[in-house]
Amino acid sequence: MLTRWSERFAQRTHGMRSSAVRELLKLTEQPDIISFGGGLPAPEVFPVEKFRESCDKILREEGKKALQYSTTEGYRPLREMIARHAVRFGINIHPDNVLLTSGSQQALDLIGTVFINPGDHLLVERPTYLGALQAWRSYQAEYACVSMDDDGMLTDEVESQLRTGPKFIYALPNFQNPSGVTLSIARRRRLIALADHYGVPILEDDPYGQLRYEGEHLPSLVMLDDERAGANGAPYAGNVIYLSTFSKTLAPGIRLGWIIAPVEVIQRLVQAKQGADLHSSTFAQMVAYDVAKGGFLDQHVKVIRQIYSERRDAMLRALDTCFPDGVTWTRPKGGLFLWLRFPEDMDGADVLKAAVAQKVAFVPGQPFFPDGSGANTARLNFSYCTPDIIEEGIRRLGVVLKSLMKGARVAVGAREVHV
Ligand SMILES: Cc1ncc(COP(=O)(O)O)c(C=O)c1O
Numbered sequence: 001m002l003t004r005w006s007e008r009f010a011q012r013t014h015g016m017r018s019s020a021v022r023e024l025l026k027l028t029e030q031p032d033i034i035s036f037g038g039g040l041p042a043p044e045v046f047p048v049e050k051f052r053e054s055c056d057k058i059l060r061e062e063g064k065k066a067l068q069y070s071t072t073e074g075y076r077p078l079r080e081m082i083a084r085h086a087v088r089f090g091i092n093i094h095p096d097n098v099l100l101t102s103g104s105q106q107a108l109d110l111i112g113t114v115f116i117n118p119g120d121h122l123l124v125e126r127p128t129y130l131g132a133l134q135a136w137r138s139y140q141a142e143y144a145c146v147s148m149d150d151d152g153m154l155t156d157e158v159e160s161q162l163r164t165g166p167k168f169i170y171a172l173p174n175f176q177n178p179s180g181v182t183l184s185i186a187r188r189r190r191l192i193a194l195a196d197h198y199g200v201p202i203l204e205d206d207p208y209g210q211l212r213y214e215g216e217h218l219p220s221l222v223m224l225d226d227e228r229a230g231a232n233g234a235p236y237a238g239n240v241i242y243l244s245t246f247s248k249t250l251a252p253g254i255r256l257g258w259i260i261a262p263v264e265v266i267q268r269l270v271q272a273k274q275g276a277d278l279h280s281s282t283f284a285q286m287v288a289y290d291v292a293k294g295g296f297l298d299q300h301v302k303v304i305r306q307i308y309s310e311r312r313d314a315m316l317r318a319l320d321t322c323f324p325d326g327v328t329w330t331r332p333k334g335g336l337f338l339w340l341r342f343p344e345d346m347d348g349a350d351v352l353k354a355a356v357a358q359k360v361a362f363v364p365g366q367p368f369f370p371d372g373s374g375a376n377t378a379r380l381n382f383s384y385c386t387p388d389i390i391e392e393g394i395r396r397l398g399v400v401l402k403s404l405m406k407g408a409r410v411a412v413g414a415r416e417v418h419v
Pocket residue numbers: 039102103104105106129131172177205206207244245246247252256257
């Protein structure tokens with residue numbers, strides 16, 4: 001008898017869905033479409049030649065080690081490098097505070113394994129990173145949402161929600177995916193004080209912190225928390241779990257990210273990771289270390305900043321010129337995305353359908369809202385396309401929006417006549 005597979009799937013799979021964004025992006029895979037949809041880095045900035053040299057060197061000099069199993073915590077020199085980098089920013093990080101993961105997406109999943117019971121509620125920004133919602137759906141998490149303005153999440157709302165006992169606060173303080181918004185320094189300090197007062201930890205997800213194109217670098221939440229705790233040189237043992245990744249500074253294809261957390265939390269996460277994949281690729285970690293060391297990564301990040309800031313500027317200029325009144329957008333100081341708000345009665349999914357017909361695509365905003373709101377929003381990526389393509393894509397999108405908005409006014413006019 002043939003297995004009825006759907007009856008065998010675990011209950012937790014009932015809430016699992018393919019990412020709405022990935023499904024929509026399939027629409028955009030036609031070759032002549034201009035896509036602002038994915039969160040893709042520009043492939044022309046990948047340091048391919050440097051990777052080739054490092055691969056050769058690692059295989060020649062340490063090939064047997066690179067192709068062997070290794071420890072779950074990660075390649076020690078790479079953990080030491082990450083800890084040194086954190087110390088440069090003033091945080092007392094010991095390599096034992098660091099766990100290498102297969103991208104920070106795996107870190108989000110491991111956090112789910114270690115922290116989330118079915119029905120636990122998590123405090124998230126509205127909108128928030130879709131990949132986190134997807135990772136935690138299989139742990140049957142529920143969400144309480146905090147609104148945002150141009151200075152990031154509203155910390156007064158955080159305080160009222162903290163009284164309801166969320167498991168943790170999920171925060172994306174730098175150039176948030178999807179909105180591009182940055183949490184102000186005053187609100188960072190307030191968030192740290194609130195976490196301390198209510199005993200609720202913060203999960204800080206920071207893939208874009210190094211990609212700032214203007215203004216002063218702001219201290220991370222983990223750093224402010226370390227300052228608050230005043231650890232006197234002992235390894236970090238505070239209220240924040242910090243995630244970052246090499247995906248946006250080296251290359252996403254190597255699938256390497258990391259977690260910084262109190263040692264007690266790292267030990268649990270290591271057990272969870274053992275069950276998931278034993279360890280991240282030894283070879284990828286050794287190559288990434290060799291590529292990054294000796295100042296190459298710092299130099300390379302400067303190149304990326306230059307290129308992405310030109311692309312952001314090209315998009316902002318084109319939006320100013322081509323978009324109709326009634327549509328607004330954020331002006332991010334870094335990262336990969338900006339955020340559109342259409343008039344209240346417009347649906348981003350309808351705009352996308354009309355846009356694809358004109359060979360331009362983006363991601364409608366609603367999937368980034370765990371409470372199902374935000375239908376009149378959309379995310380635009382500006383890192384992937386070159387400035388001339390960005391200008392052409394925004395011009396096309398402007399035409400689509402003007403015609404939809406004119407159509408909406410005509411429809412309203414017609415209804416008025418009928419009434
Ligand atoms: C906020 C955020 N967290 C995590 C990730 C996952 O990154 P990766 O798994 O490539 O490190 C991304 C990717 O775009 C992201 O934007």
